Amino acid sequence: MHKDPLLETDLYYDVVVIGGGIVGAGVFRDLSLNGVKVLLVDKKDFSSQTSSKSSKMLHGGIRYLENMDFDLVFEALHEKNLWLKLAPHLCYESAFYMPVFKDSLRPKWMIKIGLFLYDLLSSFQNSPHSMANKEETKKALPHIKSKGLSGAGIYHDAIVDDARLTIEVILDGLEESNSRAINHIGLESFEFVGHRVNVNLKDELTSNTKTIQCKEIVMATGPFTDEILSTHPQLNWKKKLLPSKGSHIWLKKGSIDISSPLVMTPNDGRVIFVIPQKEHILVGTTEENHNGSLFDLTPNDSEIDYLLDNLDQYFPDAKVTKEHIIGKFAGIRPLVSEGDSDKAKTARHHKYYQPRNNLHVIMGGKYTTFRIMAKDVAQNICAKLGFTYNSILSKKPLRIIPNFKPFSGTQATPEQIEKIKSQEFVRTDEDLMRRISVTD
Ligand SMILES: Cc1cc2nc3c(=O)[nH]c(=O)nc-3n(C[C@H](O)[C@H](O)[C@H](O)COP(=O)(O)OP(=O)(O)OC[C@H]3O[C@@H](n4cnc5c(N)ncnc54)[C@H](O)[C@@H]3O)c2cc1C
Structure with a gap:
Protein backbone atom coordinates (compact mmCIF):
# COMPACT_ATOMS: atom_id res chain seq x y z
CA MET A 1 0.00 0.00 0.00
CA SER A 52 -10.99 -8.94 17.07
CA LYS A 53 -11.78 -9.18 20.80
CA SER A 54 -14.93 -11.28 20.66
CA SER A 55 -15.37 -14.87 21.86
CA LYS A 56 -14.83 -15.72 18.19
CA MET A 57 -18.17 -17.41 17.75
CA LEU A 58 -20.91 -17.01 15.21
CA HIS A 59 -23.87 -17.96 17.33
CA GLY A 60 -27.52 -17.47 18.06
CA GLY A 61 -26.78 -16.64 21.68
CA ILE A 62 -28.13 -19.59 23.62
CA ARG A 63 -28.44 -17.51 26.79
CA TYR A 64 -30.80 -15.01 25.16
CA LEU A 65 -33.44 -17.77 25.11
CA GLU A 66 -33.91 -17.13 28.82
CA ASN A 67 -34.80 -13.51 28.03
CA MET A 68 -37.28 -14.74 25.40
CA ASP A 69 -35.32 -12.81 22.75
CA PHE A 70 -36.53 -15.31 20.15
CA ASP A 71 -36.38 -12.87 17.23
CA LEU A 72 -32.75 -12.08 17.98
CA VAL A 73 -31.80 -15.76 18.35
CA PHE A 74 -33.66 -16.63 15.12
CA GLU A 75 -31.89 -13.87 13.19
CA ALA A 76 -28.43 -14.68 14.59
CA LEU A 77 -28.78 -18.44 14.00
CA HIS A 78 -29.76 -17.85 10.37
CA GLU A 79 -26.80 -15.49 9.92
CA LYS A 80 -24.46 -18.03 11.53
CA ASN A 81 -25.62 -20.74 9.15
CA LEU A 82 -25.39 -18.36 6.19
CA TRP A 83 -21.75 -17.41 6.94
CA LEU A 84 -20.80 -21.07 7.30
CA LYS A 85 -21.67 -21.24 3.59
CA LEU A 86 -20.33 -17.83 2.50
CA ALA A 87 -16.89 -18.06 4.13
CA PRO A 88 -16.24 -21.72 4.98
CA HIS A 89 -12.48 -21.13 5.22
CA LEU A 90 -12.98 -18.64 8.09
CA CYS A 91 -15.53 -20.43 10.25
CA TYR A 92 -16.57 -23.96 11.13
CA GLU A 93 -19.37 -25.56 13.06
CA SER A 94 -18.55 -27.23 16.36
CA ALA A 95 -20.40 -29.13 19.05
CA PHE A 96 -20.59 -27.26 22.38
CA TYR A 97 -21.06 -29.18 25.63
CA MET A 98 -23.13 -27.64 28.39
CA PRO A 99 -22.28 -29.75 31.47
CA VAL A 100 -24.99 -30.18 34.07
CA PHE A 101 -24.32 -30.84 37.77
CA LYS A 102 -26.78 -31.82 40.50
CA ASP A 103 -26.64 -28.24 41.87
CA SER A 104 -26.67 -26.46 38.46
CA LEU A 105 -29.04 -23.49 38.11
CA ARG A 106 -30.60 -25.16 35.07
CA PRO A 107 -31.55 -28.87 35.37
CA LYS A 108 -31.16 -31.34 32.50
CA TRP A 109 -34.82 -31.21 31.39
CA MET A 110 -34.61 -27.43 31.09
CA ILE A 111 -31.43 -27.68 29.03
CA LYS A 112 -33.12 -30.20 26.73
CA ILE A 113 -36.08 -27.89 26.09
CA GLY A 114 -33.73 -24.94 25.51
CA LEU A 115 -31.61 -26.86 23.01
CA PHE A 116 -34.67 -28.05 21.12
CA LEU A 117 -35.88 -24.46 20.89
CA TYR A 118 -32.43 -23.39 19.69
CA ASP A 119 -32.54 -25.89 16.83
CA LEU A 120 -36.15 -24.96 16.05
CA LEU A 121 -35.20 -21.27 15.81
CA SER A 122 -32.44 -22.20 13.34
CA SER A 123 -35.21 -23.76 11.18
CA PHE A 124 -33.33 -27.00 11.93
CA GLN A 125 -30.27 -25.83 10.00
CA ASN A 126 -28.13 -26.42 13.11
CA SER A 127 -26.69 -29.90 13.41
CA PRO A 128 -29.15 -31.44 15.88
CA HIS A 129 -28.64 -31.17 19.63
CA SER A 130 -28.35 -34.22 21.86
CA MET A 131 -27.95 -35.09 25.53
CA ALA A 132 -24.92 -36.92 26.94
CA ASN A 133 -24.84 -39.00 30.11
CA LYS A 134 -22.07 -38.68 32.68
CA GLU A 135 -19.75 -41.23 31.01
CA GLU A 136 -20.13 -39.68 27.54
CA THR A 137 -19.45 -36.24 29.00
CA LYS A 138 -16.31 -37.48 30.77
CA LYS A 139 -15.11 -39.02 27.52
CA ALA A 140 -15.29 -35.68 25.66
CA LEU A 141 -14.13 -33.61 28.64
CA PRO A 142 -11.83 -35.94 30.62
CA HIS A 143 -10.71 -33.20 33.04
CA ILE A 144 -14.21 -32.18 34.08
CA LYS A 145 -15.18 -32.44 37.76
CA SER A 146 -16.89 -35.82 38.40
CA LYS A 147 -18.58 -34.89 41.65
CA GLY A 148 -22.26 -34.14 41.04
CA LEU A 149 -21.91 -34.38 37.23
CA SER A 150 -25.10 -35.71 35.69
CA GLY A 151 -24.31 -35.23 31.98
CA ALA A 152 -24.39 -32.50 29.37
CA GLY A 153 -26.48 -30.94 26.68
CA ILE A 154 -24.75 -30.77 23.29
CA TYR A 155 -25.62 -28.12 20.71
CA HIS A 156 -23.88 -26.58 17.69
CA ASP A 157 -22.49 -23.12 17.05
CA ALA A 158 -19.66 -21.84 14.86
CA ILE A 159 -16.11 -20.75 15.57
CA VAL A 160 -14.80 -17.87 13.47
CA ASP A 161 -11.60 -15.93 12.90
CA ASP A 162 -13.23 -12.59 13.68
CA LEU A 242 -23.41 1.19 28.44
CA PRO A 243 -19.76 0.25 27.97
CA SER A 244 -19.26 -3.27 29.27
CA LYS A 245 -15.78 -4.77 29.22
CA GLY A 246 -15.23 -8.42 28.43
CA SER A 247 -11.91 -10.25 28.72
CA HIS A 248 -10.47 -13.51 27.48
CA ILE A 249 -7.35 -15.55 28.10
CA TRP A 250 -5.55 -17.99 25.80
CA LEU A 251 -4.23 -21.12 27.52
CA LYS A 252 -1.51 -23.44 26.31
CA LYS A 253 -2.86 -26.46 24.50
CA GLY A 254 -3.14 -29.35 26.95
CA SER A 255 -3.67 -27.10 29.98
CA ILE A 256 -7.08 -28.78 30.21
CA ASP A 257 -7.84 -32.14 28.64
CA ILE A 258 -10.92 -31.47 26.50
CA SER A 259 -11.74 -32.44 22.93
CA SER A 260 -14.76 -30.18 22.51
CA PRO A 261 -15.79 -26.61 23.38
CA LEU A 262 -17.95 -26.22 26.43
CA VAL A 263 -20.01 -23.64 28.23
CA MET A 264 -19.49 -23.07 31.92
CA THR A 265 -22.54 -21.65 33.70
CA PRO A 266 -21.37 -20.21 37.01
CA ASN A 267 -23.95 -19.46 39.67
CA ASP A 268 -23.65 -15.69 39.07
CA GLY A 269 -25.78 -16.30 35.93
CA ARG A 270 -23.00 -15.55 33.42
CA VAL A 271 -21.69 -17.96 30.79
CA ILE A 272 -18.02 -18.66 30.14
CA PHE A 273 -16.88 -20.44 26.99
CA VAL A 274 -13.88 -22.76 26.91
CA ILE A 275 -12.94 -23.37 23.29
CA PRO A 276 -10.04 -25.59 22.28
CA GLN A 277 -8.50 -24.74 18.92
CA LYS A 278 -5.58 -26.45 17.16
CA GLU A 279 -2.83 -24.86 19.24
CA HIS A 280 -4.56 -23.08 22.13
CA ILE A 281 -7.63 -22.91 24.36
CA LEU A 282 -9.72 -19.73 24.50
CA VAL A 283 -11.50 -18.92 27.79
CA GLY A 284 -13.94 -16.03 28.30
CA THR A 285 -15.57 -13.86 29.04
CA THR A 286 -16.02 -11.47 31.95
CA GLU A 287 -18.48 -8.58 32.22
CA GLU A 288 -17.45 -5.32 33.94
CA ASN A 289 -18.60 -1.74 33.76
CA HIS A 290 -15.93 0.38 32.12
CA ASN A 291 -14.93 4.04 32.36
CA GLY A 292 -11.94 5.64 30.70
CA SER A 293 -10.25 5.12 27.35
CA LEU A 294 -11.88 2.53 25.12
CA PHE A 295 -8.96 1.77 22.77
CA ASP A 296 -6.54 -1.17 23.06
CA LEU A 297 -7.72 -2.52 26.42
CA THR A 298 -6.19 -5.36 28.39
CA PRO A 299 -7.75 -7.64 31.03
CA ASN A 300 -7.10 -6.71 34.66
CA ASP A 301 -6.02 -9.10 37.44
CA SER A 302 -9.51 -9.52 38.91
CA GLU A 303 -10.91 -10.59 35.52
CA ILE A 304 -8.13 -13.15 35.09
CA ASP A 305 -8.71 -14.45 38.62
CA TYR A 306 -12.45 -14.75 37.88
CA LEU A 307 -11.78 -16.89 34.79
CA LEU A 308 -9.20 -19.05 36.59
CA ASP A 309 -11.52 -19.53 39.60
CA ASN A 310 -14.29 -20.78 37.35
CA LEU A 311 -11.91 -23.09 35.51
CA ASP A 312 -10.86 -24.45 38.87
CA GLN A 313 -14.45 -25.21 39.81
CA TYR A 314 -15.12 -27.10 36.57
CA PHE A 315 -11.66 -28.66 36.16
CA PRO A 316 -10.15 -28.99 39.66
CA ASP A 317 -7.67 -31.67 38.57
CA ALA A 318 -6.26 -29.56 35.72
CA LYS A 319 -4.89 -27.01 38.23
CA VAL A 320 -4.78 -24.18 35.72
CA THR A 321 -2.74 -21.20 36.91
CA LYS A 322 -1.44 -17.93 35.46
CA GLU A 323 1.55 -19.93 34.21
CA HIS A 324 -0.67 -21.60 31.62
CA ILE A 325 -1.77 -18.27 30.12
CA ILE A 326 -0.05 -17.45 26.84
CA GLY A 327 -2.16 -14.48 25.78
CA LYS A 328 -5.04 -12.25 26.83
CA PHE A 329 -7.25 -9.61 25.29
CA ALA A 330 -10.21 -7.39 26.17
CA GLY A 331 -12.90 -5.47 24.36
CA ILE A 332 -15.96 -3.34 25.01
CA ARG A 333 -19.44 -4.60 24.18
CA PRO A 334 -21.30 -1.80 22.41
CA LEU A 335 -24.43 -2.34 24.50
CA VAL A 336 -27.15 0.19 23.79
CA SER A 337 -29.18 1.46 26.72
CA GLU A 338 -32.93 1.57 26.40
CA GLY A 339 -33.37 3.73 29.44
CA ASP A 340 -33.09 0.93 32.00
CA SER A 341 -30.07 -0.81 33.38
CA ASP A 342 -31.02 -4.37 32.47
CA LYS A 343 -28.10 -4.98 30.15
CA ALA A 344 -28.83 -8.58 29.35
CA LYS A 345 -32.27 -7.55 28.12
C1 LIG B 1 -15.79 -9.75 25.13
C2 LIG B 1 -16.69 -9.77 23.94
C3 LIG B 1 -17.08 -10.99 23.40
C4 LIG B 1 -17.92 -11.00 22.29
N1 LIG B 1 -18.20 -12.21 21.71
C5 LIG B 1 -18.99 -12.24 20.62
C6 LIG B 1 -19.19 -13.47 19.93
O1 LIG B 1 -18.60 -14.51 20.26
N2 LIG B 1 -20.03 -13.46 18.87
C7 LIG B 1 -20.67 -12.33 18.46
O2 LIG B 1 -21.46 -12.42 17.52
N3 LIG B 1 -20.45 -11.14 19.06
C8 LIG B 1 -19.61 -11.06 20.11
N4 LIG B 1 -19.33 -9.87 20.70
C9 LIG B 1 -19.91 -8.64 20.14
C10 LIG B 1 -19.10 -8.17 18.92
O3 LIG B 1 -17.73 -8.35 19.12
C11 LIG B 1 -19.39 -6.70 18.63
O4 LIG B 1 -20.79 -6.52 18.58
C12 LIG B 1 -18.81 -6.24 17.29
O5 LIG B 1 -17.47 -6.66 17.15
C13 LIG B 1 -18.88 -4.73 17.23
O6 LIG B 1 -18.34 -4.32 16.00
P1 LIG B 1 -18.28 -2.79 15.61
O7 LIG B 1 -17.82 -2.72 14.21
O8 LIG B 1 -19.55 -2.12 15.97
O9 LIG B 1 -17.20 -2.16 16.62
P2 LIG B 1 -15.59 -2.15 16.53
O10 LIG B 1 -15.07 -3.46 16.06
O11 LIG B 1 -15.07 -1.64 17.82
O12 LIG B 1 -15.31 -1.10 15.38
C14 LIG B 1 -15.38 0.30 15.60
C15 LIG B 1 -14.17 0.91 14.93
O13 LIG B 1 -14.27 2.35 14.99
C16 LIG B 1 -12.97 2.85 14.99
N5 LIG B 1 -12.95 4.25 15.43
C17 LIG B 1 -13.19 4.73 16.66
N6 LIG B 1 -13.04 6.08 16.67
C18 LIG B 1 -12.71 6.44 15.40
C19 LIG B 1 -12.41 7.68 14.77
N7 LIG B 1 -12.43 8.84 15.45
N8 LIG B 1 -12.08 7.69 13.46
C20 LIG B 1 -12.07 6.54 12.73
N9 LIG B 1 -12.33 5.32 13.29
C21 LIG B 1 -12.64 5.28 14.61
C22 LIG B 1 -12.22 1.92 15.96
O14 LIG B 1 -10.82 1.96 15.74
C23 LIG B 1 -12.85 0.56 15.63
O15 LIG B 1 -12.06 -0.22 14.76
C24 LIG B 1 -18.42 -9.80 21.77
C25 LIG B 1 -18.03 -8.59 22.31
C26 LIG B 1 -17.14 -8.56 23.38
C27 LIG B 1 -16.65 -7.25 23.91
Missing part, protein backbone atom coordinates in the same frame (compact mmCIF):
# COMPACT_ATOMS: atom_id res chain seq x y z
CA HIS A 2 1.16 3.58 -0.75
CA LYS A 3 2.74 5.41 2.21
CA ASP A 4 0.27 8.34 1.95
CA PRO A 5 -2.97 6.61 0.95
CA LEU A 6 -5.08 9.48 2.29
CA LEU A 7 -3.41 12.06 0.07
CA GLU A 8 -3.97 10.04 -3.06
CA THR A 9 -7.61 9.22 -2.41
CA ASP A 10 -10.42 11.10 -4.24
CA LEU A 11 -11.89 14.29 -2.79
CA TYR A 12 -15.48 13.15 -3.25
CA TYR A 13 -17.44 10.00 -2.28
CA ASP A 14 -21.17 9.28 -2.13
CA VAL A 15 -20.71 7.86 1.36
CA VAL A 16 -17.94 7.92 3.98
CA VAL A 17 -18.07 5.12 6.56
CA ILE A 18 -16.21 5.78 9.80
CA GLY A 19 -15.07 2.64 11.65
CA GLY A 20 -13.65 -0.51 10.12
CA GLY A 21 -14.80 -3.10 12.63
CA ILE A 22 -17.17 -5.78 11.34
CA VAL A 23 -20.15 -3.41 11.22
CA GLY A 24 -18.39 -0.73 9.15
CA ALA A 25 -16.91 -3.48 6.96
CA GLY A 26 -20.42 -4.87 6.36
CA VAL A 27 -21.88 -1.44 5.48
CA PHE A 28 -18.93 -0.77 3.17
CA ARG A 29 -19.37 -4.10 1.38
CA ASP A 30 -23.13 -3.84 0.99
CA LEU A 31 -23.05 -0.27 -0.36
CA SER A 32 -20.16 -1.09 -2.72
CA LEU A 33 -21.94 -4.19 -4.00
CA ASN A 34 -24.89 -1.96 -4.86
CA GLY A 35 -22.76 0.45 -6.90
CA VAL A 36 -22.34 3.25 -4.37
CA LYS A 37 -18.93 4.98 -4.22
CA VAL A 38 -17.78 4.54 -0.61
CA LEU A 39 -14.74 5.44 1.45
CA LEU A 40 -14.13 3.36 4.60
CA VAL A 41 -11.65 4.60 7.21
CA ASP A 42 -10.53 3.47 10.66
CA LYS A 43 -8.41 5.38 13.17
CA LYS A 44 -6.51 2.18 13.99
CA ASP A 45 -6.11 -1.02 12.00
CA PHE A 46 -9.28 -2.53 10.56
CA SER A 47 -10.75 -4.95 13.08
CA SER A 48 -8.19 -4.08 15.73
CA GLN A 49 -10.77 -3.16 18.40
CA THR A 50 -13.98 -4.98 19.43
CA SER A 51 -14.18 -7.02 16.25
CA ALA A 163 -10.30 -10.37 12.61
CA ARG A 164 -9.84 -12.09 9.24
CA LEU A 165 -13.52 -12.22 8.37
CA THR A 166 -13.67 -8.43 8.81
CA ILE A 167 -10.70 -7.96 6.48
CA GLU A 168 -12.14 -10.31 3.87
CA VAL A 169 -15.53 -8.58 3.99
CA ILE A 170 -13.74 -5.29 3.21
CA LEU A 171 -11.71 -6.92 0.44
CA ASP A 172 -14.92 -8.24 -1.08
CA GLY A 173 -16.36 -4.71 -1.11
CA LEU A 174 -13.22 -3.50 -2.85
CA GLU A 175 -13.90 -5.79 -5.79
CA GLU A 176 -16.14 -2.90 -6.89
CA SER A 177 -13.61 -0.47 -8.32
CA ASN A 178 -15.20 2.80 -7.18
CA SER A 179 -14.71 2.27 -3.47
CA ARG A 180 -11.69 2.69 -1.23
CA ALA A 181 -10.70 1.51 2.27
CA ILE A 182 -7.84 3.00 4.31
CA ASN A 183 -6.78 2.08 7.84
CA HIS A 184 -5.00 4.29 10.41
CA ILE A 185 -7.12 7.24 9.27
CA GLY A 186 -8.93 9.01 12.11
CA LEU A 187 -12.02 11.15 11.89
CA GLU A 188 -10.98 14.52 13.33
CA SER A 189 -14.27 16.37 12.79
CA PHE A 190 -17.15 16.74 10.35
CA GLU A 191 -19.51 19.54 9.37
CA PHE A 192 -22.86 19.62 7.64
CA VAL A 193 -22.68 22.15 4.81
CA GLY A 194 -25.89 22.39 2.81
CA HIS A 195 -26.72 18.87 1.57
CA ARG A 196 -23.10 17.76 1.87
CA VAL A 197 -20.83 16.66 4.69
CA ASN A 198 -17.21 17.80 4.96
CA VAL A 199 -15.22 15.05 6.65
CA ASN A 200 -11.85 16.03 8.10
CA LEU A 201 -9.52 13.05 8.28
CA LYS A 202 -6.03 12.53 9.64
CA ASP A 203 -3.51 9.84 8.80
CA GLU A 204 -2.40 8.64 12.25
CA LEU A 205 0.89 7.30 10.87
CA THR A 206 2.00 10.24 8.69
CA SER A 207 -0.06 13.06 10.32
CA ASN A 208 -1.28 14.14 6.86
CA THR A 209 -4.78 15.58 6.83
CA LYS A 210 -7.43 15.88 4.14
CA THR A 211 -11.06 16.96 3.84
CA ILE A 212 -13.34 14.62 1.91
CA GLN A 213 -16.82 15.62 0.75
CA CYS A 214 -19.72 13.19 0.77
CA LYS A 215 -23.49 13.07 0.61
CA GLU A 216 -23.96 10.67 3.52
CA ILE A 217 -21.78 9.81 6.51
CA VAL A 218 -22.09 6.53 8.43
CA MET A 219 -20.88 6.19 12.00
CA ALA A 220 -20.00 2.51 12.51
CA THR A 221 -17.76 3.21 15.45
CA GLY A 222 -19.28 0.72 17.92
CA PRO A 223 -18.33 1.50 21.52
CA PHE A 224 -16.56 4.72 20.45
CA THR A 225 -19.72 6.35 19.06
CA ASP A 226 -20.84 8.40 22.09
CA GLU A 227 -17.35 9.84 22.47
CA ILE A 228 -17.37 11.06 18.86
CA LEU A 229 -20.93 12.37 18.64
CA SER A 230 -21.57 13.86 22.07
CA THR A 231 -19.18 16.79 21.52
CA HIS A 232 -20.32 17.61 17.98
CA PRO A 233 -21.45 21.27 17.86
CA GLN A 234 -24.26 20.67 15.32
CA LEU A 235 -25.75 17.64 17.09
CA ASN A 236 -27.61 17.20 20.32
CA TRP A 237 -26.42 13.62 20.87
CA LYS A 238 -27.38 12.02 24.19
CA LYS A 239 -25.08 9.17 25.22
CA LYS A 240 -26.65 5.79 24.48
CA LEU A 241 -23.98 3.22 25.28
CA THR A 346 -31.21 -4.58 26.01
CA ALA A 347 -27.82 -5.86 25.09
CA ARG A 348 -27.57 -7.37 21.67
CA HIS A 349 -30.37 -5.74 19.68
CA HIS A 350 -28.86 -3.32 17.20
CA LYS A 351 -29.98 0.29 16.85
CA TYR A 352 -30.01 2.57 13.83
CA TYR A 353 -30.30 6.32 14.44
CA GLN A 354 -30.46 9.20 12.00
CA PRO A 355 -29.82 12.31 14.09
CA ARG A 356 -29.58 14.29 10.82
CA ASN A 357 -30.91 13.40 7.43
CA ASN A 358 -27.43 12.46 6.11
CA LEU A 359 -25.88 11.07 9.33
CA HIS A 360 -26.41 7.35 9.91
CA VAL A 361 -25.42 5.84 13.27
CA ILE A 362 -25.46 2.06 13.57
CA MET A 363 -24.45 0.31 16.78
CA GLY A 364 -25.11 -2.50 19.20
CA GLY A 365 -25.94 -5.90 17.77
CA LYS A 366 -23.51 -8.77 17.64
CA TYR A 367 -20.66 -9.75 15.39
CA THR A 368 -22.87 -12.54 14.06
CA THR A 369 -25.62 -10.14 12.91
CA PHE A 370 -23.39 -7.58 11.16
CA ARG A 371 -24.82 -8.29 7.69
CA ILE A 372 -28.35 -7.47 8.87
CA MET A 373 -27.13 -4.29 10.55
CA ALA A 374 -25.35 -3.28 7.35
CA LYS A 375 -28.43 -4.05 5.29
CA ASP A 376 -30.60 -1.64 7.31
CA VAL A 377 -28.17 1.20 6.57
CA ALA A 378 -27.34 0.30 2.96
CA GLN A 379 -30.99 -0.14 1.98
CA ASN A 380 -31.90 3.28 3.37
CA ILE A 381 -28.91 5.05 1.82
CA CYS A 382 -29.45 3.42 -1.58
CA ALA A 383 -33.07 4.59 -1.56
CA LYS A 384 -31.97 8.12 -0.64
CA LEU A 385 -29.28 8.28 -3.34
CA GLY A 386 -31.43 6.72 -6.06
CA PHE A 387 -29.64 3.35 -6.31
CA THR A 388 -31.70 0.17 -6.64
CA TYR A 389 -30.94 -1.92 -3.55
CA ASN A 390 -30.50 -5.63 -4.18
CA SER A 391 -30.61 -7.57 -0.89
CA ILE A 392 -29.41 -10.79 -2.56
CA LEU A 393 -25.92 -9.38 -3.21
CA SER A 394 -24.72 -9.52 0.41
CA LYS A 395 -25.82 -13.17 0.58
CA LYS A 396 -23.28 -14.14 -2.09
CA PRO A 397 -20.02 -15.85 -1.08
CA LEU A 398 -16.94 -13.68 -0.65
CA ARG A 399 -15.28 -13.43 -4.07
CA ILE A 400 -11.66 -13.06 -3.07
CA ILE A 401 -9.08 -15.83 -3.14
CA PRO A 402 -8.00 -16.13 0.50
CA ASN A 403 -4.30 -15.47 1.15
CA PHE A 404 -4.35 -17.39 4.41
CA LYS A 405 -6.60 -20.06 5.94
CA PRO A 406 -6.44 -19.61 9.70
CA PHE A 407 -7.82 -23.00 10.73
CA SER A 408 -5.75 -25.05 8.30
CA GLY A 409 -3.11 -25.70 10.97
CA THR A 410 -0.34 -24.30 8.75
CA GLN A 411 1.69 -21.12 9.17
CA ALA A 412 1.68 -18.40 6.52
CA THR A 413 4.44 -19.01 3.96
CA PRO A 414 6.80 -16.16 2.92
CA GLU A 415 4.89 -16.01 -0.38
CA GLN A 416 1.54 -15.67 1.44
CA ILE A 417 3.01 -12.99 3.71
CA GLU A 418 4.12 -10.94 0.67
CA LYS A 419 0.59 -11.18 -0.76
CA ILE A 420 -0.96 -10.23 2.56
CA LYS A 421 1.37 -7.22 2.81
CA SER A 422 0.48 -5.95 -0.62
CA GLN A 423 -3.26 -6.79 -0.63
CA GLU A 424 -4.55 -6.59 2.95
CA PHE A 425 -3.91 -3.01 4.15
CA VAL A 426 -0.77 -3.86 6.12
CA ARG A 427 0.76 -0.56 7.23
CA THR A 428 2.49 -1.63 10.48
CA ASP A 429 4.07 -4.81 11.89
CA GLU A 430 1.05 -5.24 14.21
CA ASP A 431 -1.27 -5.15 11.19
CA LEU A 432 0.65 -8.07 9.68
CA MET A 433 0.52 -10.08 12.92
CA ARG A 434 -3.25 -9.56 13.10
CA ARG A 435 -3.65 -10.95 9.56
CA ILE A 436 -1.81 -14.21 10.24
CA SER A 437 -2.58 -15.07 13.86
CA VAL A 438 -5.82 -16.34 15.37
CA THR A 439 -4.72 -15.49 18.91
CA ASP A 440 -5.15 -11.71 18.77
